[in-house]
Amino acid sequence: MKEDLMDIICCPLDKHDLDLEVEERDDEEILSGQLVCTECGEVFPIEDGIPNLLPPDMRDEAPA
Amino acid sequence: MDDRSRVGVRRTYERIGDHFSKTREFAWPEVESFVDDADGAGTALDVGCGNGRHAELLADVADRVLGLDASRTLLCEAQDRIGPRVSLLQGDATRLPLRADSVDLAIYVATLHHLPTAADRRASLDELARVLRPDGRALVSAWSTAHDRFDAPADAETGFDTTVDWTLPGGETVPRFYHIYAPAEFERDVAASGLTRRSMELSSGNCYAVVEPERKVPY
Incomplete structure (x- = not known):
């Protein structure tokens, strides 16, 4: 993802701002890292350049 | 497998996404004409973007395009296709990870009918209304009882839930959840949401609505 996405994305749960924590970057592209909600603290991973903003109950580790 | 949940539907597409994507090469003409009618947009959004075949059209008219899908398999296909x-963005249509009033032009086609409950479907329409700018516009579509393959009368008040098998190349079938909308019900759900319709039509067995957000009252 590109960093300018930060001006439009928000926490899917409470719609508050997210903090960006970059782990790996390739020029303008953020390849891995995480997005952390400034209000509820939920952590959303960035994997292979695509942020995973699924709420926790929609993720793989969630019970079916 | 519990396919009657949003996570179940996502898992279905994680499983069939590679093959599904190969059969979804071309844009739908109804979407092409909606996008053609939009003369330029700042930010465009495709909710349920799949392999990106429609987001690709939006990229021709908008400065910035966002493609959201619940399935990572499909998003990887989109990444390969449109780079x-x-x-x-990986996300849930009922809880969009986007700020209010941030989108000028949106398409939400062939996705609403995968949401398992009426509450989910209405929530997703409200979310679309929330993220659209006051002068924004969107195209919403869902599979309908008017399609030839269904016996249900097209003038029914309410549609029905069903599963439609997807056949993988090896012959294995994977059931996919659908809520098949009665046109009257589609109209009701849109009217009950934060969206107002500008026009509605039936085409190729799908209900289509061009919508805009209800007038947002400033506080």
Whole structure:
């Protein structure tokens, strides 16, 4: 993802701002890292350049 | 497998996404004409973007395009197909990870009918209304009882839930959840949401609505 996405994305749960924590970057592209909600603290991973903003109950580790 | 949940539907597409994507090469003409009618947009959004075949059209008219899907398999297909022209996001249509009043032009086609409950479907329409700018516009579509393959009368008040098998190349079938909308019900759900319709039509067995957000009252 590109960093300018930060001006439009928000926490899917409470719609508050997210903090960006970059782990790996390739020029303008953020390849891995995480997005952390400034209000509820939920952590959303960035994997292979695509942020995973699924709420926790929609993720793989969630019970079916 | 519990396919009657949003996570179940996502898992279905994680499983069939590679093959599904190969059968979804071309844009739908109804979407092409909606996008053609939009003369330029700042930010465009495709909810349920799949392999990106429609987000690709949006990239021709908008400065910035966002493609959102619940399935990572499909998003990877989209990444291969349209690369950096579209910003891809993994997310849930009923809880969009986007700020209010941030989108000028949106398409939400062939996705609403995968949401398992009426509450989910209405929530997703309200979310679309929330993220659209006051002068924004969107195209919403869902599979309908008017399609030839269904016996249900097209004038029914309410549609029905069903599963439609997807056949993988090896012959294995994977059931996919659908809520098949009665046109009257589609109209009701849109009217009950934060969206107002500008026009509605039936085409190729799908209900289509061009919508805009209800007038947002400033506080």
